[in-house]
Amino acid sequence: MTLPTLDDNLGTEGDTVYAALMTAHEGLSESESHALNARLVLILANEIGDRSRLEELFAAARAAGRR
Amino acid sequence: MAYAYTPFPYSPPPGLTAPEPRHPVVIVGAGPIGLSMAVDLALRGVKSVVLDDNNVVSLGSRAICWANRTLEIFDRLGIGERMLAKGVTWKVGRQFHGDREVYNFDLLPEPGHKYPAFVNLQQYYIEQYLVERAQDFPDLIDLRFLNKVTDHKGHADHVELTIETPDGPYRLETDWYIACDGAGSATRKRMALPFEGQTFDEHFLIADVEMETSPFGNHNTPERWFWFAPPFHNGQSALLHKQPDNIYRIDLQLGPETDPKAEATEEKVVPRVKQMLGDAPFRLDWMSVYKFHCARLEKFVHDRVIFVGDSAHVVSPFGARGGNGGVQDVDNLGWKLAAVVRGEAQPSLIESYDIERGHAADENMRNSARATNFMTPKTPIEALFRDEVLNLAADHPFARKLINSGRLSQPCSLAHSPLQTSGDAPLEPGSALLDAPLRGPAGETWMVQEAQGAFTLLAIGNITPPELPGIARIGINQNVSDYPCFSDPDGYATRRYGSERLYLLRPDGHVCASFDHADSAAIKAAHARATGACS
Numbered sequence: 001m002t003l004p005t006l007d008d009n010l011g012t013e014g015d016t017v018y019a020a021l022m023t024a025h026e027g028l029s030e031s032e033s034h035a036l037n038a039r040l041v042l043i044l045a046n047e048i049g050d051r052s053r054l055e056e057l058f059a060a061a062r063a064a065g066r067r
Numbered sequence: 068m069a070y071a072y073t074p075f076p077y078s079p080p081p082g083l084t085a086p087e088p089r090h091p092v093v094i095v096g097a098g099p100i101g102l103s104m105a106v107d108l109a110l111r112g113v114k115s116v117v118l119d120d121n122n123v124v125s126l127g128s129r130a131i132c133w134a135n136r137t138l139e140i141f142d143r144l145g146i147g148e149r150m151l152a153k154g155v156t157w158k159v160g161r162q163f164h165g166d167r168e169v170y171n172f173d174l175l176p177e178p179g180h181k182y183p184a185f186v187n188l189q190q191y192y193i194e195q196y197l198v199e200r201a202q203d204f205p206d207l208i209d210l211r212f213l214n215k216v217t218d219h220k221g222h223a224d225h226v227e228l229t230i231e232t233p234d235g236p237y238r239l240e241t242d243w244y245i246a247c248d249g250a251g252s253a254t255r256k257r258m259a260l261p262f263e264g265q266t267f268d269e270h271f272l273i274a275d276v277e278m279e280t281s282p283f284g285n286h287n288t289p290e291r292w293f294w295f296a297p298p299f300h301n302g303q304s305a306l307l308h309k310q311p312d313n314i315y316r317i318d319l320q321l322g323p324e325t326d327p328k329a330e331a332t333e334e335k336v337v338p339r340v341k342q343m344l345g346d347a348p349f350r351l352d353w354m355s356v357y358k359f360h361c362a363r364l365e366k367f368v369h370d371r372v373i374f375v376g377d378s379a380h381v382v383s384p385f386g387a388r389g390g391n392g393g394v395q396d397v398d399n400l401g402w403k404l405a406a407v408v409r410g411e412a413q414p415s416l417i418e419s420y421d422i423e424r425g426h427a428a429d430e431n432m433r434n435s436a437r438a439t440n441f442m443t444p445k446t447p448i449e450a451l452f453r454d455e456v457l458n459l460a461a462d463h464p465f466a467r468k469l470i471n472s473g474r475l476s477q478p479c480s481l482a483h484s485p486l487q488t489s490g491d492a493p494l495e496p497g498s499a500l501l502d503a504p505l506r507g508p509a510g511e512t513w514m515v516q517e518a519q520g521a522f523t524l525l526a527i528g529n530i531t532p533p534e535l536p537g538i539a540r541i542g543i544n545q546n547v548s549d550y551p552c553f554s555d556p557d558g559y560a561t562r563r564y565g566s567e568r569l570y571l572l573r574p575d576g577h578v579c580a581s582f583d584h585a586d587s588a589a590i591k592a593a594h595a596r597a598t599g600a601c602s
Contacts (some may be wrong), residue, residue: 008223034451035458038451039454039459042170042452042455042459042469
C-alpha cells in the first residue's frame with residue numbers, strides 16, 4: 001500500500017476543530033482520555049465507512065509515529 | 068435426565084482370520100464426521116468400513132449447535148427430521164454488557180425454510196442417530212467398534228492399515244483412507260504433518276447442568292445469551308445455551324492463569340454455576356476446561372489419505388464452526404469420492420475438495436479468530452477498544468455490529484472454485500441452495516428435499532431444462548410431466564431464485580452455474596467443469 005499524503009480538509013476551521021478536540025478532553029484523567037480517544041476512533045471510522053480508505057489512514061497514522 | 072450410554076457391539080472382524088479383499092473406502096473415526104461420511108457414500112452405493120477405537124458415543128455434549136445448512140445436509144443423510152424433533156430450536160442471540168442487553172440478532176428472520184437457524188442437540192444424540200442410520204445399510208457400511216488403527220502406510224494407489232482389536236491385530240488395505248479421527252488425529256501425527264495456526268492462552272470452562280427452572284428466566288423461547296463482563300462471574304465472558312432434556316450449556320471464561328485440573332472439579336464448578344443460576348437446584352451433567360486453537364493442515368489430501376473435519380482444521384467453539392464445518396466437508400467430499408470410486412471421475416477431482424474446503428477452513432478460522440480476539444483481548448489497548456465498543460453500543464447501532472461473540476456458521480461460497488462457472492443470477496453461482504416450500508403431486512415438500520444429492524437442473528418459470536446425461540431435472544411453476552414439477556405456493560422459490568431461469572446445482576446443493584436460456588452446450592460444459600473435466 002502506498003502511503004497517502006493527507007491534504008487539508010478543515011480549511012479555516014482547523015484551529016477551531018483542534019481547540020474543540022482539546023475541550024472534549026478537558027478535565028478527564030489520562031485513562032478517561034484514552035477511552036475517549038478509542039471511542040472517537042471508532043466513531044470516525046464509522047463516519048468514513050470505506051474499508052480501503054481506512055486501511056490507508058491507519059497505515060499513515062502508524063508511519064508518522066515512527067519518525 | 069442423563070443420557071444412557073449404551074456400548075455398541077463389537078464382533079471380531081474377518082481380517083483376524085483371513086486377509087480381507089482391498090476395500091474401496093476405510094473411514095477412521097466414528098464421530099459425527101466419520102459416520103456422516105459413511106452414510107453419504109452409502110446413499111451413493113459406495114461401500115465403506117468404519118473403524119473406531121471406542122464403542123460408545125461422545126462422552127459429554129461437546130458439539131451442540133447445528134446450523135441451518137448442516138441440518139439441510141443431515142436431512143439428505145436421513146437424520147435431519149429426527150434432530151429437529153428432539154433438538155432445541157433457536158434463532159435469536161442476545162449480547163449483554165454487565166446486566167444490560169446491548170444487542171440482539173435474528174439469524175433467520177424470514178420464514179419459508181424447513182429447518183431453523185439452529186438446532187441445539189448434544190453430539191451423543193447425533194452420533195446415536197447416525198449409527199442407527201448407518202445400520203439401514205448393512206451391505207454398504209461395515210461398522211467396526213473397538214478397532215484401533217495403530218499404523219498406516221500410504222502408497223500411490225492404496226493405503227495399508229494395522230488395526231488392534233480385543234482379539235489381536237490384523238491388517239487391511241484400502242483404495243481411500245478417510246481420516247475423521249478428530250482434533251488429535253493419530254493419522255495426522257503418524258504422518259508428522261504440521262498443524263499450524265494460532266493458540267489462545269485463555270482457559271474456558273464448559274459445564275452442562277440439568278435443571279427444571281429455566282436460567283433464561285421469563286424468556287420461554289430458547290436463545291443464545293452471551294455476556295461481556297457478566298455480573299455473576301468474575302471473568303470476561305459467559306455464554307448460555309439450552310439443550311434438550313432440560314440441560315443447559317454454560318461457558319465461562321476463566322483467564323490465562325488457570326490450573327485446568329483444579330478448575331474441572333465439582334468443588335470449583337458448582338459455586339461458579341450457583342453464582343450464575345442462583346439457588347435453583349441443578350445437577351452437573353458434564354464439564355471440561357479447555358484452551359483452544361485455530362489451526363489447519365496445509366493440504367487436506369495426501370495421495371490416498373484424505374482429512375475431513377477436525378483432523379484437517381480446528382477452530383474455537385465461538386461461532387459453531389467446528390462440527391458444522393466438518394459436516395460441510397463431508398457434503399463436499401461425498402459425491403466426489405463416490406464418482407471417483409465408481410470410475411465416473413478422475414482422482415484429480417478430489418483435489419477440488421482440498422481447494423474448496425481449504426478456502427472454507429480459512430474463512431472459518433478467520434471468523435473464529437476474530438471473535439476470540441474480541442472476547443479475549445491480548446493487550447491493554449485491545450481491551451480498551453473492546454470495552455469502548457461495548458460502551459458505544461448502548462446508544463449507537465454501528466457499534467452493536469462490532470460486538471463479536473462469535474459470527475455463527477454460514478455456508479461458505481464456492482465462487483472462486485475451479486469447478487464453478489461464473490455468472491449473474493439472483494442466487495449467485497457458488498452459493499449454497501436456499502430452501503423454499505414447494506407443492507408437488509405428492510403434496511407439500513421443500514427445495515432441500517427435492518434438489519440435493521445429485522447434479523440437478525432446476526428450472527423456474529417458462530423455461531424447459533434439456534434432458535442431459537447425469538443431470539436430474541426439476542421444474543417450478545411449470546406444467547410438464549416427464550420430470551418432477553412443483554408449484555411455489557408462497558412465492559419463496561421465485562423470490563429466492565428469480566424466474567425464467569435455470570440453475571445447475573451440484574450434489575452438495577451449491578449452485579455451479581446459472582442460465583437465462585436453455586443452452587444445452589453451455590450446460591454440458593458447466594457440468595463437465597464441475598466434475599473435474601478440463602474447462
